Structure formats: structure tokens, C-alpha cells
Amino acid sequence: MWFRRVPVVAAAAVAAAVRGYGTGGGRRLLLRQLFEPSSCSYTYVLADVSTGDAVIIDPVLETVPRDARLLRELGLTLRYAVNTHCHADHVTGSGALRKLLGCRSVISRASGARADLLVGEGDELRFGAFALRARASPGHTPGCFTWVLDDASAAFTGDALLIRGCGRTDFQQGCPRTLYRSVHEKIFTLPDGCLVYPAHDYNGQTVSTVGEERRFNPRLTLSPDDFVTLMEGLNLPRPHLMDVAVPANLRCGIQDDVA
Numbered sequence: 247m248w249f250r251r252v253p254v255v256a257a258a259a260v261a262a263a264v265r266g267y268g269t270g271g272g273r274r275l276l277l278r279q280l281f282e283p284s285s286c287s288y289t290y291v292l293a294d295v296s297t298g299d300a301v302i303i304d305p306v307l308e309t310v311p312r313d314a315r316l317l318r319e320l321g322l323t324l325r326y327a328v329n330t331h332c333h334a335d336h337v338t339g340s341g342a343l344r345k346l347l348g349c350r351s352v353i354s355r356a357s358g359a360r361a362d363l364l365v366g367e368g369d370e371l372r373f374g375a376f377a378l379r380a381r382a383s384p385g386h387t388p389g390c391f392t393w394v395l396d397d398a399s400a401a402f403t404g405d406a407l408l409i410r411g412c413g414r415t416d417f418q419q420g421c422p423r424t425l426y427r428s429v430h431e432k433i434f435t436l437p438d439g440c441l442v443y444p445a446h447d448y449n450g451q452t453v454s455t456v457g458e459e460r461r462f463n464p465r466l467t468l469s470p471d472d473f474v475t476l477m478e479g480l481n482l483p484r485p486h487l488m489d490v491a492v493p494a495n496l497r498c499g500i501q502d503d504v505a
């Protein structure tokens with residue numbers, strides 16, 4: 247709720263206000279960034295160190311064995327397997343993780359995909375003393391969501407905002423004008439120091455900050471009209487797995503045929 251239409255000037259105050267959520271007991275967060283090389287995808291594991299409750303963001307089918315092993319080794323209980331959106335370049339691992347570990351799969355209602363939990367703006371996922379809150383950030387797809395840690399110290403931006411880039415807008419009902427508005431209104435309104443963790447990187451970068459992207463992102467620092475022109479002229483090749491990935495991901499987390 248507190249995230250809705252936060253003006254830039256109020257962002258620091260908002261961050262301070264929400265630090266009260268579960269921080270009194272000296273909570274400790276575990277955060278792991280994991281990489282899948284064939285699609286250059288990042289998967290994130292977040293957990294409350296004290297309780298062992300965990301969330302995984304954007305798992306990839308091929309790396310489910312690795313991720314499940316890590317969760318088991320660390321003694322974590324996976325509560326949610328979250329998809330920031332219906333990916334077009336790889337099959338989600340949320341269905342396989344659900345089968346293996348009994349977690350609940352999550353995606354936005356606006357994605358049109360199936361999952362155990364369909365979320366909307368302001369919804370939150372709690373894990374131990376922590377929570378992730380959902381901010382709709384459509385444009386790459388209509389169902390894209392950015393998940394923000396409750397103290398606004400980190401944002402998992404999916405394909406809406408990449409490091410010095412952004413998601414393409416030329417398929418899956420993508421819209422450059424919508425993406426521009428999403429990033430400016432829903433991500434760039436977070437505190438400068440908020441860490442930006444994207445779903446992909448193609449240049450070996452791992453993490454950025456809201457302040458850095460607001461200043462240096464070569465696409466999102468353009469005017470809205472110039473951004474639209476740039477995005478409409480990208481002419482990128484289609485992701486090679488698109489025809490397999492999109493139908494599989496629309497069955498996100500509840501497919502019986504993907505082990």
C-alpha cells in the first residue's frame with residue numbers, strides 16, 4: 247500500500263517509515279544471485295536467516311537441480327517461487343520447484359498465466375520477518391511486476407529495468423510508452439541507494455542502484471518520445487526459445503508435464 251504513487255522527494259522518508267517492519271529484532275537477510283548462462287538469466291534466493299523461510303525469484307527450469315540443492319544445503323524452506331513476468335526466452339523453474347519442494351508458484355494476475363497465487367499492485371509475500379511488495383511495472387509485457395524488499399533496500403525489476411538497459415517491447419503486447427512510465431513512476435521513485443537486481447544481464451554486470459540507473463541508463467534518460475523511437479527501432483532477433491517458453495510459462499507452476 248505504502249508504495250503507491252510515492253513522490254521522489256518522499257522516497258527517503260518512506261524508506262525510513264517502512265524500516266520498522268520486522269527490523270526491531272535485528273533480522274538478517276540471506277540474498278543469493280544465481281546465473282543461468284544460456285539465457286543470461288538471474289535467479290534470486292532470499293531468506294530470513296533466523297527462520298529459514300525463503301523465496302526464489304525467476305527460477306529457470308534448467309537450473310532447478312542446482313537451486314533446490316542450495317536451498318536444501320542451507321536448510322531453507324521455500325515458501326514461494328515468484329515469476330516477475332511470463333518470460334519469453336526460458337521456461338520457468340517454478341513448476342518443477344513446486345513439485346520438488348512444495349512451494350507456491352506466484353505471478354501477476356495481469357500476466358494471464360496460471361499459478362497458485364495471482365498477485366496485484368501492493369500485494370506482499372512474507373518470508374519470516376521480511377516481505378516483498380509488488381509494484382506493477384508493465385511495458386515489456388502487460389503483467390510485469392517489480393518486487394521491492396520491505397525496507398526499499400532492493401528491487402527485483404525483472405525485464406522492466408535492466409542494468410543500463412531495459413526489456414524489449416516488440417512482442418507479448420509490449421509497449422514502450424507504458425514501459426517508460428512504469429520505470430519512471432514505479433522504480434525511479436525508489437530511494438537512490440535501492441539496489442537494482444534485474445532478471446538478465448548480457449554484459450557481465452550483476453547489480454546496480456536506482457540512483458545510478460536514473461542518471462546513467464542510456465534508454466531511460468531519454469525523453470519519452472525519443473525512448474519510443476529507440477525501442478521501435480531496436481530490431482532484435484526473437485528469443486530462440488520463445489515458441490516453447492511462452493506456452494509453458496502460461497502454465498506457470500502447475501504444469502504436470504514439466505518435471
Ligand SMILES: N[C@@H](CCC(=O)N[C@@H](CSS)C(=O)NCC(=O)O)C(=O)O
Pocket residue numbers: 285333334335405411412413414415446482483484485486487
Ligand atoms: N538472445 C536471447 C534473447 C535476448 C532478448 O531478447 N532479451 C530480452 C529479455 S528476454 S525476452 C530483452 O528484453 N532484451 C533487451 C535488449 O535490449 O537486448 C535469446 O535468444 O534467448
